[in-house]
Amino acid sequence: MEKLKYQVSYLVEEELKRANKKFQPKFNSEHEAYSIIKEEVEEATEELEHVISNFNKMWWQIRYDNREQSLKYAILIKKHAILIAAESIQVAAMCNKFIDSFEK
Numbered sequence: 001m002e003k004l005k006y007q008v009s010y011l012v013e014e015e016l017k018r019a020n021k022k023f024q025p026k027f028n029s030e031h032e033a034y035s036i037i038k039e040e041v042e043e044a045t046e047e048l049e050h051v052i053s054n055f056n057k058m059w060w061q062i063r064y065d066n067r068e069q070s071l072k073y074a075i076l077i078k079k080h081a082i083l084i085a086a087e088s089i090q091v092a093a094m095c096n097k098f099i100d101s102f103e104k
Helices: 002-022 030-063 067-102
Strands: none
């Protein structure tokens, strides 16, 4: 897990660099920072809701021995789990931007 956290931290820094090239490198206000972080948190939450929904559907397919359908839901869970990870990296990157913008 430590290696994975290190790799994710690296991806957070890379995402911050990418975002800073596309947008201004500092937030203008805490309100602006909040709204941008909030949007990323909402997107991560939506992806988690997809994971939970598909996980529950997968369980019902497993209970009724429908392997084809349970595999379909496993594929969807994986897709949305990857999207959660990406959104979470963006949340962390924007938190770093917040810190960079307002830390004295």
